[in-house]
Each structure stands twice: as C-alpha cells, then as structure tokens.
Amino acid sequence: MSSYNLKEVMNKPERLAPGHRMCAGCGATIGVRAVLRALHEGDYAVIGNATGCLEVSSFMYPYTAWEDSYIHNAFENAGATLSGVETAYKALKKRGRLPEDAEFKFITFGGDGGTYDIGFQSLSGAMERGHDMVYVCYDNGAYMNTGIQRSSATPRFADTTTTPVGTESDGKLQSRKDLASIIADHYVPYVAQTTLTRDFKDIHLKAEKAIYTKGAAFLNIMTPCPRGWRYETEDVMKICKLAVDTCYWPLYEVEDGKWVLTYEPKKKLPIEDFLREQGRFKHLFKPGNEHLLAQFQEEVDKRWEDLQYKCSR
Amino acid sequence: MAKRDRMSGNEAVAYAIKQINPDVMPAFPITPSTEIPQMVSTFIANGEIDTEFIPVESEHSSMSAAIGSEAAGARTLTATSSCGLAFMWEELLVAASNRMPIALALVNRTLSGPININCDHSDSMGARDTGWIQIYAESNQEAYDNFIQAYPIAEDPRVHLPIMICQDGFITSHAVMNIELLEDKEVKDFVGTYQPEEFLLNPGKPMAVGPYSVSNYAMEARYNQEAAMEASKDVIIEVAKKYKELSGRGFELFEEYRTEDADYIMLIIGSAAGTAKQAVDDLRDKGIKAGVLKLRVFRPFPADEIAAALSNCKAVAIMDRTESYNGHGGPLASEVTAGLYRNKVMIDTMCYTYGLAGRDFTVDTVYGIFDELKDIVENGAEYKQHRYVGLRSK
Numbered sequence: 001m002s003s004y005n006l007k008e009v010m011n012k013p014e015r016l017a018p019g020h021r022m023c024a025g026c027g028a029t030i031g032v033r034a035v036l037r038a039l040h041e042g043d044y045a046v047i048g049n050a051t052g053c054l055e056v057s058s059f060m061y062p063y064t065a066w067e068d069s070y071i072h073n074a075f076e077n078a079g080a081t082l083s084g085v086e087t088a089y090k091a092l093k094k095r096g097r098l099p100e101d102a103e104f105k106f107i108t109f110g111g112d113g114g115t116y117d118i119g120f121q122s123l124s125g126a127m128e129r130g131h132d133m134v135y136v137c138y139d140n141g142a143y144m145n146t147g148i149q150r151s152s153a154t155p156r157f158a159d160t161t162t163t164p165v166g167t168e169s170d171g172k173l174q175s176r177k178d179l180a181s182i183i184a185d186h187y188v189p190y191v192a193q194t195t196l197t198r199d200f201k202d203i204h205l206k207a208e209k210a211i212y213t214k215g216a217a218f219l220n221i222m223t224p225c226p227r228g229w230r231y232e233t234e235d236v237m238k239i240c241k242l243a244v245d246t247c248y249w250p251l252y253e254v255e256d257g258k259w260v261l262t263y264e265p266k267k268k269l270p271i272e273d274f275l276r277e278q279g280r281f282k283h284l285f286k287p288g289n290e291h292l293l294a295q296f297q298e299e300v301d302k303r304w305e306d307l308q309y310k311c312s313r
Numbered sequence: 314m315a316k317r318d319r320m321s322g323n324e325a326v327a328y329a330i331k332q333i334n335p336d337v338m339p340a341f342p343i344t345p346s347t348e349i350p351q352m353v354s355t356f357i358a359n360g361e362i363d364t365e366f367i368p369v370e371s372e373h374s375s376m377s378a379a380i381g382s383e384a385a386g387a388r389t390l391t392a393t394s395s396c397g398l399a400f401m402w403e404e405l406l407v408a409a410s411n412r413m414p415i416a417l418a419l420v421n422r423t424l425s426g427p428i429n430i431n432c433d434h435s436d437s438m439g440a441r442d443t444g445w446i447q448i449y450a451e452s453n454q455e456a457y458d459n460f461i462q463a464y465p466i467a468e469d470p471r472v473h474l475p476i477m478i479c480q481d482g483f484i485t486s487h488a489v490m491n492i493e494l495l496e497d498k499e500v501k502d503f504v505g506t507y508q509p510e511e512f513l514l515n516p517g518k519p520m521a522v523g524p525y526s527v528s529n530y531a532m533e534a535r536y537n538q539e540a541a542m543e544a545s546k547d548v549i550i551e552v553a554k555k556y557k558e559l560s561g562r563g564f565e566l567f568e569e570y571r572t573e574d575a576d577y578i579m580l581i582i583g584s585a586a587g588t589a590k591q592a593v594d595d596l597r598d599k600g601i602k603a604g605v606l607k608l609r610v611f612r613p614f615p616a617d618e619i620a621a622a623l624s625n626c627k628a629v630a631i632m633d634r635t636e637s638y639n640g641h642g643g644p645l646a647s648e649v650t651a652g653l654y655r656n657k658v659m660i661d662t663m664c665y666t667y668g669l670a671g672r673d674f675t676v677d678t679v680y681g682i683f684d685e686l687k688d689i690v691e692n693g694a695e696y697k698q699h700r701y702v703g704l705r706s707k
Binding site: 086 | 381383524
C-alpha cells in the first residue's frame with residue numbers, strides 16, 4: 001500500500017462528479033468520494049449502488065454523476081448484483097473477450113437500510129462466496145431516503161419517524177446491530193470500520209486495502225445525515241470526530257481475522273459530547289432523563305471494552 | 314447430424330445449456346428445477362463447459378446477479394420454479410426494464426399455499442405482466458428446442474428482452490422420452506456469441522444502468538418495452554423458421570391440431586396438450602369434429618392470430634392451469650375472450666380451470682369438456698362460464 005499524502009490524494013481527479021443532488025453537509029457523499037480516491041489511476045471500476053439517497057440523487061435520468069460504469073438494481077440486492085458483475089468479469093476475462101490489460105475493481109455502496117436490514121442476506125451471501133469486491137455501507141443510522149425511519153443501525157434512544165419521542169416513548173428502544181463485527185465473522189479477508197476524519201487518512205488507507213485485497217471486503221463508514229441527526233451542515237466533520245473520541249464509533253480493521261484498533265483516543269470523551277450536537281437526542285438532556293444518558297454511556301463502554309479485548313488477542 | 318437420446322425434460326434443457334456454454338449462471342435450488350443447476354455444475358466440474366456458476370443464497374439474488382452479469386456483458390441464464398420465481402418477481406421487472414436478454418429455464422410448479430411441489434402454471438402466469446417473453450413446451454423435445462431458440466430471440470436488437478422457457482414440472486421435467494438432439498457445433502453456430510453494444514465492462518466506455526427516472530421519462534421506457542414485446546412476435550417466427558431449417562422441427566406461435574374443419578376446439582398450454590390431442594383423435598373416430606390449439610407463445614400474446622384460428626369453429630374450451638381469483642376465469646381465458654371480442658369472433662366460450670397443483674388431467678375429462686361444448690352449440694345448454702374440472706367432488 002502506498003504512503004499517504006493528503007495533498008496528492010485530494011488532487012486526484014474526482015470519480016463522482018459535482019452536480020448531483022445530495023444535501024449540503026451529507027456525510028455519505030464525502031465518504032463515497034473518499035473511497036473512490038483510493039482507486040489507483042488507470043484502474044477501471046464498476047460501482048454498484050443499493051436504492052437510497054445516494055442512488056436517487058446521483059443517477060437521475062438522463063444525468064449521472066458517476067465517471068465509472070455504474071449499476072443500480074434495487075434496494076435489497078446490491079451485494080448479489082455486484083457479485084454478478086464480478087463473475088461476468090471472470091467469465092469474459094477467461095474467455096478472452098476483454099483486453100488483457102483492462103483491470104476492473106468492483107465497489108458497491110448501500111445505506112444502512114439496504115445493508116443492515118433489507119439487503120443483509122444478499123450482502124452475507126456475496127461475502128461468503130468470496131467475490132473480489134468491496135461492499136461499502138454508508139451508515140447514517142436510519143432510512144433517511146424515505147424520511148428518517150429507524151433501522152437496525154439506529155442507536156438506542158434516537159428520535160426517528162417510526163420511533164418518535166413522545167409522552168410514552170424515549171425514542172428507539174433497541175440498541176444497534178454491530179454489522180462490521182458480523183461481517184468479520186464471515187472470515188472474509190478484510191473488514192474495516194471508519195468515518196470521516198480531518199486528514200481522511202483512515203478512510204483512504206482502509207478503502208485502498210479493501211479494494212486491493214483479493215476477495216470479499218467490507219467497509220462500514222459512519223456518514224452523518226444533517227436531516228436525520230439534526231445538526232448544522234458545517235458540523236459534519238466535528239460530529240465524526242466526537243463519534244470517534246467518545247468511542248461511539250471506534251476505528252478498527254480486521255485483516256485475515258486479526259482485529260486491530262487503528263485509532264485510540266488519548267482521552268475518551270463522555271458520550272454526551274457526541275449526543276449534544278444532534279437534535280435526534282435532544283430529549284436525553286431534559287431534566288429527569290439522566291438515567292437514559294447513563295444507559296447510553298454504559299453500552300458504549302461495554303462495546304468499547306469488547307472491541308479492545310478482540311484487538312488484544 | 315442429429316442424434317437420438319433418452320432424456321428427461323430437465324436433462325434436455327441442461328444439455329441445451331451445455332451446448333450453448335453460456336458465460337454465467339447464478340442459481341438456487343428449488344424442486345422440480347433443481348436438477349438443471351446440478352447438471353450444469355457437474356458439466357463444469359468435469360470440464361465439459363466453462364460457464365461461471367454462482368451458487369447464490371436465494372432466487373432473489375440469482376435474478377439480481379443475473380442482471381448484474383448480463384449488464385456487465387455476459388450471456389447469462391438461471392433456472393427456477395414456483396416460489397423461486399415469485400421471490401424473483403421484483404427482479405423480473407427490473408431485468409425486463411433494463412432490457413437484459415437473460416434466459417430463464419422455468420420448470421412450472423404451483424405456488425404456495427398450501428405448499429405443493431407439482432405442476433401448474435401459477436408461477437409463470439403470476440409473472441405474465443413482468444415484461445418477459447414466455448414460451449411453453451408440450452414435451453421434452455420442445456423444451457430442448459425452445460431453449461436453443463431462446464438467445465437468438467432475446468438478444469435480437471429488435472427485442473432485447475428477457476425470455477422464460479417453460480416446461481411442466483415432473484410431467485415434462487422428470488419423465489424420460491426419446492428426443493432428437495443437435496450437434497454441439499450446430500447449436501453454437503445457431504446461437505452465436507453474445508456481443509452487446511453497451512456493457513459495464515467496456516474499458517474506457519463506461520455505462521450507467523438502473524437510473525432513477527422521473528415522470529418525464531419513465532413512461533417512454535415502459536412504452537419501449539411494450540414496442541419491443543410486439544416486435545418480438547416476428548422475431549420468434551423468424552428464429553423458428555431458421556430452426557426448422559437446422560432441425561427439421563417447425564414451430565409457430567401456436568400449434569393447430571386437427572382444427573381445419575373443427576367445430577369444437579380446446580385451447581391449452583403445455584404437456585396437457587398431449588392428453589387433449591389423444592382425446593381429439595378418439596372423438597374424431599366417433600365423428601366429432603374436435604381440435605386442439607396448443608399455445609406455445611403466451612408473451613407476446615397472439616390475440617389476433619388466435620381469434621383468426623378460432624373464427625370458423627362453433628365453441629372453444631379455454632383451459633387455465635392456474636387461477637386468477639377474479640370469479641370469471643384464469644388469465645388465458647381473459648386474454649383469449651378479449652381477443653375474440655375485439656376481432657368480432659362471437660363463438661361460444663367456456664373457461665375451465667384444470668390440473669392445479671399436479672391434479673391429473675385425463676382424456677375422460679377432455680371428452681366431458683367436448684360434450685359440454687357440443688351441448689351448448691346443439692342444444693343451447695347453459696353452463697356456468699367458469700368451471701373447475703377434475704375436482705374430488707362437485
């Protein structure tokens with residue numbers, strides 16, 4: 001893998017053209033561009049996409065923002081669809097129907113709805129079969145495209161349109177599914193969890209490893225959503241930093257079964273620092289709800305401890 | 314040089330696949346089509362073909378992967394039955410809308426529930442409005458012949474639509490009969506190599522598939538599908554003519570059996586046509602002018618051609634091996650009667666539902682149906698327009 005030079009990386013030609021219709025302050029678009037920057041120049045790619053904000057905003061007929069070949073099929077089958085594309089590549093290459101020097105990479109994007117939930121089976125199947133592809137989940141923790149409904153990636157107590165906060169409700173009752181860990185348990189060659197950091201080094205290196213590791217790889221990228229999380233658009237990077245420094249969203253990778261923390265905060269911040277920035281957790285700061293904050297902190301601590309244990313082996 | 318062999322319908326289709334040696338086959342097992350992916354896997358395991366097989370985790374994924382593969386530029390097929398086809402339903406529409414000439418070997422089996430593994434046409438008839446060409450076989454021979462014709466029809470630039478080659482579960486798929494096979498080279502030359510104009514893996518010429526399409530554009534996409542479906546009728550006939558030159562076996566949109574002077578015609582799809590033909594022979598011996606119209610191509614639907622073929626008879630029995638739950642007949646009945654009316658062919662029609670979930674369909678049942686047609690025409694008898702035949706009790 002190449003050494004990281006921010007300026008050099010940022011000067012690479014964009015593979016997601018401007019002019020798409022994603023929101024200002026959307027983490028998904030920033031994440032997608034970061035992943036695509038990890039493609040080596042000269043390599044071709046076929047990009048897959050589950051139905052979601054990203055798809056409907058980037059490929060609205062007759063316009064496409066994608067510089068590479070691109071396929072959207074449906075909501076729940078981005079894994080299976082790209083596994084078909086990747087297999088076709090093997091078949092055509094084997095039969096001499098593609099130029100010898102044409103090197104293609106296969107990357108598919110899905111939101112947490114299309115990945116954790118409705119597309120979970122398709123993802124699991126594609127990973128288990130070991131297609132040479134990267135599945136990238138842009139995890140914004142709810143079905144944002146249909147109007148902020150809860151998903152199994154939604155954190156506990158979040159106010160969503162199907163777990164609304166009310167006199168009888170504190171928001172979502174259940175805690176989040178840990179998808180990166182579940183995919184790691186598929187024993188694929190590479191799994192990583194990342195988000196948007198100031199220098200984009202973590203996401204770049206992980207995307208590059210994922211793309212250039214032979215076999216199935218999975219990237220889980222926390223990508224905040226200003227509409228669903230209710231933050232000021234310019235705060236997207238700040239929110240990502242707080243997610244990492246509170247250990248709500250730890251950065252790690254699992255390479256050939258070996259778990260490695262790629263960042264450890266010098267000082268683990270209290271979870272309130274992450275939650276306070278977001279309208280979806282506003283109710284947790286009302287007097288009398290201190291116990292909910294305590295529960296949230298307890299869960300973050302437990303998950304962080306589990307992760308540290310996995311990484312210590 | 315043709316050769317003869319004994320084969321089940323599944324073996325015959327698997328053999329056709331072997332001769333075509335397609336690029337990619339994603340598939341998931343489901344009775345009674347399971348043997349097809351099994352046999353293809355065995356051909357691959359023994360180095361007889363080099364198709365890439367994807368052992369997907371569901372039929373939804375087999376059609377999803379087929380769409381990805383076909384869009385990427387690879388000739389792709391899959392096989393399924395019953396609930397497998399139902400599970401693909403969303404993707405059947407996407408395949409057709411994306412104009413992917415995927416071939417699907419369908420072994421007809423009833424849909425659940427109750428769960429039952431035997432033949433009827435509820436699976437493919439349920440998918441009749443998904444934009445796929447549908448061709449049905451009476452026998453193992455026809456299942457083989459139709460499959461060889463699948464890609465030349467689907468990949469024709471005038472068509473570019475997915476195609477479903479249907480045969481009856483167990484009755485055709487598992488029963489063994491003598492069939493005539495083409496030489497490998499003859500098949501390869503007939504089917505040719507797939508060379509799409511646009512595909513995902515075209516280096517330096519990227520393509521985007523599956524857009525979000527607003528109301529200003531989406532309707533034209535649907536219209537173009539319909540236009541292609543209409544155009545496919547001529548292509549199906551052209552391909553059949555070329556196939557006859559190669560094999561000596563001729564095909565049309567439908568087969569007319571002893572209909573030239575028939576007063577009474579049974580219109581039927583699939584293996585049950587064999588039973589109907591036997592009964593017609595018996596009735597002819599007794600001086601009753603009976604005939605069979607066996608529909609081969611259900612999509613595109615040859616409404617005008619059927620109306621013309623029925624215009625000289627007095628009554629027709631339209632046989633549906635599925636139910637529409639609409640209170641007045643199955644899909645074939647609805648479409649045929651609409652076609653007759655539009656062509657002003659005002660003959661008597663009766664709509665029968667038969668053979669659901671593998672219920673036997675016998676020559677005795679056919680005699681009874683022709684008796685009813687005769688009774689209507691000669692005596693003005695009135696029967697309920699939509700009836701079940703072969704029920705345990707009335």
